[in-house]
Amino acid sequence: MTSSFVDLIARKRDRGELTPGEIRDLIPAYLAGEVDDAQMAALLMAGLLNGFTDAEAGALTQALVDSGRSIDLSTLRGPTIDKHSTGGVGDATTLIVGPLLAAAGCQVAKLSGRGLGHTGGTIDKLESIPGLRVELTTEQLLDQVARVGVAVASAGDDLAPADKRLYALRDVTATVEDPALIASSVMSKKLAGGAAHILLDVKVGAGAFMPDLQQATALAERCVAIGTQHGRRTAAVLTQMDDPLADAIGNALEVAEAIEVLAGRRDGPLRDLSVEVAASALALTGQDLADSRVMMSQLLGSIRLEGVFRDLIVAQGGPSGLFDDHWQYLPRAPVVQDWSSEPGVVQRIDARRLGEIARRLGAGRQRLGDQIDPAVGLEVLVRTGDRVEPGAPMVRVHARTEGAAADALAHLPSAIEVADRARGPLPLLLGSVGLSDAAGGV
């Protein structure tokens, strides 16, 4: 294949298009070493600069899916739903949205990853719960979803393994930032996950992978096009990630906050976003979006939702009392210190910087394989637009040592800007793709 592959690179270089068959053959050839890293890198750069078509991105996604196992959810009764967030700082929505959708009668077989970001991924967050298992066989996963309505398991290495190879290559060749390649990567894992309905939460802003709305919208459109091509009902919401989404940044801290939201005891952007994502996902199954928002809001704090969450935790080996008294089970950091600045109005909270401070505390990984400390992190006690009184705590630092806490306190002034002028709060929902009535949301 090597010599004809040079012709494919040349065609992409010259603004031509590869056929689905060519792309289908390409990925196995790459995995087999018949196409080498240099050739793949040249093709990816040519595509990044000349643009991949939706057909090319769709075929690439299928080829990535075909490189590993796919999960067949057709035995499940009720609409199967998957959701994906492009990741940000303090994003524990999966722990809320999964149970919400299950409580609404949907089937959620969620496969998640570990984080290589400011804080851990969903799996890292779950692992801060004592005894909780995230390694489920396909049979265990399907069985639990059939019984409980929701399961959250580690995605494992056999789901679209070619994507991992390709991502490692893109990472060192400056070819990560292509919407078609990002969309193929995201959607390959969603397609392999088997759900008939896919809702994407594309984060926009300083704390997110995509800093501007135009790029984020292009990515959302790519993802929706690929999902639709493959017969999945797919939509995306575009949500703001300049402010951190949650008050908590850190693994156990985020689990605790998610439980507070599930119990109906906590308002704020994490609650609002969870309702919006869950409602949008439900709307994909044919429900009215406005009705779905009302239903999801009403489920928060309900006995029904509490039951689903408890069943989820217990089914995966966690403590049955977690929902009622989570701090009895979740690990707590030994050093807790509050930080406050000059009084004034909060002008800007830099979610990315807060995420980096949390990572320095041990809440996230610098590189794959790094150990995460589940207990440490930050609680952000203010939001953009809040007036801060003199001496009022703004951030609570949860650290392993006094030294680590001091380091966090020293870095916090660069992450939160306070000034003596009025400032409104930031909107949460910035747009959507593939939904008829997202403007009615938060």
Next chain:
Amino acid sequence: MTSSFVDLIARKRDRGELTPGEIRDLIPAYLAGEVDDAQMAALLMAGLLNGFTDAEAGALTQALVDSGRSIDLSTLRGPTIDKHSTGGVGDATTLIVGPLLAAAGCQVAKLSGRGLGHTGGTIDKLESIPGLRVELTTEQLLDQVARVGVAVASAGDDLAPADKRLYALRDVTATVEDPALIASSVMSKKLAGGAAHILLDVKVGAGAFMPDLQQATALAERCVAIGTQHGRRTAAVLTQMDDPLADAIGNALEVAEAIEVLAGRRDGPLRDLSVEVAASALALTGQDLADSRVMMSQLLGSIRLEGVFRDLIVAQGGPSGLFDDHWQYLPRAPVVQDWSSEPGVVQRIDARRLGEIARRLGAGRQRLGDQIDPAVGLEVLVRTGDRVEPGAPMVRVHARTEGAAADALAHLPSAIEVADRARGPLPLLLGSVGLSDAAGGV
């Protein structure tokens, strides 16, 4: 360097420019494996699509030069001149231009390569001369040029070795076709060769690397810019390579034809091009171009030129009688057969196809390391625009076996088109870069 190299790729991807220092560091890092093939391929593709600046191409050229040895010609008296042809079919000009320039008082230390094309390179052609040595030490080279005025030696692997690595990578990643990269490759070897004056013969047309004049001109301009940046007087002529340049295609056949031209017994495009290239090169030293053409024409057939050629051959171990009776020394193929077509006017001679037929006969290599048969090849007895009488021979096939000759005869009809309508001859000189009066040429 790996992580900051990703930033360099990203900058080139985003239409930025690399600094000379960055490019200077890049090539040693690549050779040392700190930058891998995939990263280099991504950078080359980004540069190909977004364009390399002259400053980048110049810095790359210098980095390629610095990867190997450079030859110091400063001990030679008289202007040092190098010429380079981008290669075509039947291009034996070096064997004529080198002696012409030496006879005109210049110093020509020519380092040539073996061919990986339709026919052999200059070194392969020279090796068809019994006893002739092409492996000269730098000392032998300089000594011979000082005595004879001209030496033609094998370039060896230590001249811009990074170019060889880079070319191998470009070859499999569809990044060969970039004028800045081609120019850097060509000019790195010319700069390392040490001559103060460099004349490039850029071939244009079906038989050449660059099929169209616009691309060829862009390449010529790049080369001239790089040479000038590095303090060398550099110019280029653009010459037609639709028709084969010479009547002969094949190694010994081309040596024989070159001797015929040197002796003043043969007219035609090979003679005309050799005069033009030699005159243009001499013009770089400050001579008037028109005067130089007259001088070069007068040198052909002169005792002086004959003496230079004889000295060149003898100095490198060849037979002293070669000039006077070359077929006594050059190898001849055992099977010679003539081919003719329907009568009419020659409309088109496809130099590339003729080159491929010659290669099938054994005159060229399919891959590096293939053995060349010095005796075989083609003599083309007609030119575009010639009227061919019934039964008149048009091509003479020189083959090792009857079977090989039959194969060549079977392929010839696809290479030469004859029809019953008038057709003018093709012009030879299509343009020039860096010369004040090239339009006065052939």
